[in-house]
Amino acid sequence: MNYDLIIIGAGPAGTSAAISAARRGASVLLLERGRFPRHKVCGEFVSAESLGLLRDLLDLQHAALIRDAVRIPRARVFLDGRTLQASVDPSAASIARFELDLALWQSALSAGVEARQQVTVQSIAGCGPFRITTSDGEFETQALVNASGRWSNLNRPPVENGVPREKWLGVKAHFTEPPSEPSVDLYFFEGGYCGVQPVAVAGESGGRVNASAMVRADVASTLPEVFARHPALRERSRKWSLLSDPVSTSPLIFRRPQPERDGILMAGDAAGFVDPFVGDGISLALRSGALAAHCLGPLFAGEAALSEVVRRYRQAYEQSLLPVFRASSTLRRMLVLPGPVRKPLLFILERTPAMTDYLVRKTR
Numbered sequence: 001m002n003y004d005l006i007i008i009g010a011g012p013a014g015t016s017a018a019i020s021a022a023r024r025g026a027s028v029l030l031l032e033r034g035r036f037p038r039h040k041v042c043g044e045f046v047s048a049e050s051l052g053l054l055r056d057l058l059d060l061q062h063a064a065l066i067r068d069a070v071r072i073p074r075a076r077v078f079l080d081g082r083t084l085q086a087s088v089d090p091s092a093a094s095i096a097r098f099e100l101d102l103a104l105w106q107s108a109l110s111a112g113v114e115a116r117q118q119v120t121v122q123s124i125a126g127c128g129p130f131r132i133t134t135s136d137g138e139f140e141t142q143a144l145v146n147a148s149g150r151w152s153n154l155n156r157p158p159v160e161n162g163v164p165r166e167k168w169l170g171v172k173a174h175f176t177e178p179p180s181e182p183s184v185d186l187y188f189f190e191g192g193y194c195g196v197q198p199v200a201v202a203g204e205s206g207g208r209v210n211a212s213a214m215v216r217a218d219v220a221s222t223l224p225e226v227f228a229r230h231p232a233l234r235e236r237s238r239k240w241s242l243l244s245d246p247v248s249t250s251p252l253i254f255r256r257p258q259p260e261r262d263g264i265l266m267a268g269d270a271a272g273f274v275d276p277f278v279g280d281g282i283s284l285a286l287r288s289g290a291l292a293a294h295c296l297g298p299l300f301a302g303e304a305a306l307s308e309v310v311r312r313y314r315q316a317y318e319q320s321l322l323p324v325f326r327a328s329s330t331l332r333r334m335l336v337l338p339g340p341v342r343k344p345l346l347f348i349l350e351r352t353p354a355m356t357d358y359l360v361r362k363t364r
C-alpha cells in the first residue's frame, strides 16, 4: 500500500505530525512499536506555549485533559543549600504521559490516521519515495517523518573515536504526597537532578506527585538512590508511597539537532533532545511534528518536490525551534559550573528573582 506519509513513532511528535497531516487530507500511516497507555520517563511539565497547539490537536472527547490539568505557576531550584524561585508565567500544565500519549493516539485515530500499535520499523530504503520494512510487512510512502524518540534502532549510536560518551539515564515514578501549593521543584546534585511536581489523573482528587530524574549511571540508577543524593529531597520523599512502577530509559544523549536526514523529516527527540530540566521536550515535539506536516502540504498538493519541502522544514526548524536548545544548554552550563564560580552566581540569583525569572523565560 502506498501512503502520502508514514510516521515512525507515536509520541507527541509523531501524533502531532499525523493529526496535522491527516486534517490536510493526506493518507497517513502511524506506526508505534509499543502500546498505549503506558508510563514514559518524563517530568510531565507541559510548557504554556504549546498548550494552544495541544488543545487544537486533541479531539473533543479529550478536552478535559488540559482543562483539568494541575497548573504550575512557579519553579523552585534547590542547589548548594540555596533555593531559587521563579514564576512560570503563563502557567505550565502538568499532564501524565500515561494519559497524554493515549489521548493523542486516540485523537489521531479520530482524525482519520491509520494507526497501528506494536509494529516496529526495522529499516528504511530510498530517499523519497521510501520503502520501509516493519515487523508487520512492507509499506511505501512519498514522505517519511522519523519521530521515533531520542534512542531507537533507527537513530545511530553516538560514538566518538570508538568510545561511547558518559552514560546518563532517566528514571521516573508517581508517588503519594498531600496536595500543597503547586510548583515544579528541581533538586540538583553532583551528577544529576530530580524534578518533582504534582500531577492529576482522571478520577482522582489529588495527592499525587511525579518524580523524574536525569542522572549519571555511575551516580545512581534507582529513585531511592537519587533521593539519597539531595538532603531536602531525601527528607521530602520519606513519607511517599509508590503509585506506579518506576520506568527508566538510557542512554540520554545531547547532540546538535538534526531536523533532516537523507530526505526524512526528523521530529521531536529524534531531531534533537533538549535538556529535560527546562521542560520543553513535549512542546518541541508537538511543534516540530505540526511544522513537518505544514511543510509537507505543498508536496501532497503536487506543488513542491520533496527536496524543497525538506529545505523549508530545515529552515523553519532552525528559525523557530533551535533557539530553545541554545538557551537551555546555556542554563545547564551555568548550573554545572565549578562550585567556586557557581556559588556566587547562585547567591546573586537568590537575591534577584527578576533575573531568575528572566533566565527561565529565555528557555521558553
Ligand SMILES: Cc1cc2nc3c(=O)[nH]c(=O)nc-3n(C[C@H](O)[C@H](O)[C@H](O)COP(=O)(O)OP(=O)(O)OC[C@H]3O[C@@H](n4cnc5c(N)ncnc54)[C@H](O)[C@@H]3O)c2cc1C
Binding pocket: 008, 009, 010, 011, 012, 013, 014, 031, 032, 033, 034, 040, 041, 042, 043, 044, 045, 046, 047, 119, 120, 121, 122, 147, 148, 149, 150, 151, 152, 153, 154, 169, 170, 171, 212, 213, 214, 249, 252, 267, 268, 269, 270, 274, 276, 277, 278, 279, 280, 281, 282, 283, 285
Ligand atoms: C528525565 C526526563 C525528564 C523529562 N521531563 C520533561 C518535562 O517535564 N517536560 C517536557 O516537555 N519534556 C520532558 N522530557 C522530554 C520528553 O519526554 C521528550 O522530549 C518527549 O517525550 C519527546 O517526544 P517524542 O514524540 O519525540 O518521543 P517519544 O515520546 O519518545 O516517542 C517516540 C515513540 O517512538 C516509538 N518508536 C521508537 N522506535 C520505533 C520504531 N523503530 N518503530 C516504531 N515505533 C518506534 C517509541 O515506542 C515511542 O513511543 C523529559 C525527558 C527525560 C528523559
